[in-house]
Amino acid sequence: MEPARRPGGRSARVRTAVHEAVLDLLSKEDWGSLSLAQVAERSGVHQATLYRRWRTLGALIDDVVTEQLSRxxxxxxxxxxxxxxxxxxxxxxxxxxxxxxxxxxxxxxxxxxxxxxxxxxxxxxxxxxxxxxxxxxxxxxxxxxxxxxxxxxxxxxxxxxxxxxxxxxxxxxxxxxxxxxxxxx
Amino acid sequence: MEPARRPGGRSARVRTAVHEAVLDLLSKEDWGSLSLAQVAERSGVHQATLYRRWRTLGALIDDVVTEQLSRxxxxxxxxxxxxxxxxxxxxxxxxxxxxxxxxxxxxxxxxxxxxxxxxxxxxxxxxxxxxxxxxxxxxxxxxxxxxxxxxxxxxxxxxxxxxxxxxxxxxxxxxxxxxxxxxxx
DNA sequence: ACTTTGAAGCGAAATTATTCGCATTAAGGA
DNA sequence: TCCTTAATGCGAATAATTTCGCTTCAAAGT
Missing domain, CATH: 1.10.357.10 (Tetracycline Repressor, domain 2)
Structure with a gap:
């Protein structure tokens, strides 16, 4: 699912923060009006990082969903x-x-x-x-x-x-x- | 559904052309990689018109789907x-x-x-x-x-x-x- | 500890999407 | 047929998204 070569520490924290931000935003407004910019602001993670790790908003949401499902x-x-x-x-x-x-x-x-x-x-x-x-x-x-x-x-x-x-x-x-x-x- | 004040003639032709373009494009590639720009080019209708009439790609697709369903x-x-x-x-x-x-x-x-x-x-x-x-x-x-x-x-x-x-x-x-x-x- | 280097931060640049103002066309009604 | 004006075309302006080059931080291995 996510072949990160350095999965611990900071990367993990970033991932958690981003996932939380997505779930948080998603509980307020629908996913049609969601943007990576919003996620960046909410999570405190830089926008460029989001693009580098997840490439698109869709892929990020999929990652979140998969995570939630698997837990x-x-x-x-x-x-x-x-x-x-x-x-x-x-x-x-x-x-x-x-x-x-x-x-x-x-x-x-x-x-x-x-x-x-x-x-x-x-x-x-x-x-x-x-x-x-x-x-x-x-x-x-x-x-x-x-x-x-x-x-x-x-x-x-x-x-x-x-x-x-x-x-x-x-x-x-x-x-x-x-x-x-x-x-x- | 669409309260157009002048539904005949040209408007109808534009609508038809746009709907055809959407269905056409949708049969080739999935709706994740679809854009209003593509629809504009394919249909020959100006991009600004698409924005004015349908506002967003999602709304346009919904219009197409509703049309198809109703027919x-x-x-x-x-x-x-x-x-x-x-x-x-x-x-x-x-x-x-x-x-x-x-x-x-x-x-x-x-x-x-x-x-x-x-x-x-x-x-x-x-x-x-x-x-x-x-x-x-x-x-x-x-x-x-x-x-x-x-x-x-x-x-x-x-x-x-x-x-x-x-x-x-x-x-x-x-x-x-x-x-x-x-x-x- | 120390080193290597993947990942993140940062801001600017490039690209793409969206809106605007104005000119032109043609529906719909008189 | 003629008028009025909604709807479209067009190109430019604006706003948003996405990428880039570079620097800094810190995970993982030694």
Whole structure:
């Protein structure tokens, strides 16, 4: 993702400051009116540095998003399939409705290099979810497939966020899980 | 959408030329490397005109997308619920996988004024789909709700297009329709 | 510690994007 | 047909973005 040859100390501090500035600015105004100049001022990092390290605003945002994605959101392990699914659904609903929800979508769309990173992240998440389903199977439950999970629960959560800009409540998220679990098998 | 006080003749020709140029350029390169200057050159319309009429590149693209959306894609009326649903699903799958599929998503995300336009379009489409479902009910079939249609069929189509950049085939679209029709009611 | 050198700071220069003023064209209505 | 004036064309002015050359700082290896 970022092959810095000298990743420690100052570079790390700069990176942190810049990321914080981006998230900060992004929570106030939308990413259409965001500029590298603003990020430079807010973070106290010189503009030329931003251009040298990230090249474009888009690449910087992608870096931030990837960072955020890779840090948070562990797949839950509550002991029951329904518990896991509900926890996960509610969490995704919250994430996607949050300030950087739109960025997830954007990051998935654009980009060249980032596309790869994003694919990697998706793969990783898919593997973890697969693990969740397999744990359920090991307990004797009969879980849905990963594809069904994505289509019946996750896709609608994103859809609502994108097209209706409406946060999906926990109750509605649970309805989706109900639907998934009542699928014929 | 565009309250032009003098919509005919030259203005219309300019608008058409510009829209064509945008679609043309967009089919070649992605919308990250698109600029108003390019559109001006390709269309033969002066750059200042583009700025005056559309203000920003984003607004122009939104205008193009809205135009495209409003023209095509009539809701099918095949005589059976399943026929209507399958035809519609296949059509959406094709649209969203096409060259300006990503733009639909983008248009839904950004924007201030456009948000309204988009909402209007969504409303309009929702009304037509609602009509489709009501026709089925009138025939004695027991159709799903509009919400179920959107969540079970449409949302997964968009999800696949956005996150996997993979066109959903007609067969898979039909699988989604099957799932919708086998929902408990 | 000391050295090497990648990364950051700084301001100016080059480039690109956006706006402005004015002249010209042609819609739309009388 | 003629008038009025919105819309466009045109080029210059202004503003913004992006790059450059150079200096300074400090990470990583010895």
């Amino acid at each position: 948070g959101s562990p797949v839950p392990d509550t002991g029951t399939l329904r518990g896991d699914l509900e926890a996960y659904a509610v969490q995704v609903a919250a994430d996607v409705a949050g300030p950087l929800g739109p960025l997830y979508v954007r990051a998935a769309q654009v980009g060249t290099r980032v596309q790869d990173d994003n694919q990697l992240y998706m793969m990783d998440r898919a593997v973890r979810l697969q693990g969740m389903l397999e744990r359920a199977a090991a307990r004797g439950e009969s879980p849905p497939t990963l594809l069904e999970l994505m289509e019946v629960v996750i896709a609608p959560l994103y859809y609502h966020a994108i097209f209706f800009n409406r946060p999906v409540g926990a109750d509605h998220a649970r309805t989706l899980v109900d639907r998934l679990l009542s699928l014929p098998r | 095509g894609s009539p809701v099918p009326d095949t005589g059976t619920l399943r026929g209507d649903l399958e035809a519609y699903a296949v059509q959406v799958a094709a649209d969203v996988a096409g060259p300006l599929g990503p733009l639909y998503v983008r248009a839904a995300q950004v924007g201030t004024r456009v948000q309204d336009d988009n909402q209007l379009y969504m409303m309009d489409r929702a009304v037509r789909l609602q009509g489709m479902l009501e026709r089925a009910a009138a025939r004695g079939e027991s159709p799903p709700t509009l919400l179920e249609l959107m969540e079970v069929v449409i949302a997964p189509l968009y999800y696949h297009a956005i996150f996997f950049n993979r066109p959903v085939g007609a067969d898979h679209a039909r699988t989604l329709v099957d799932r919708l029709l086998s929902l408990p009611r």
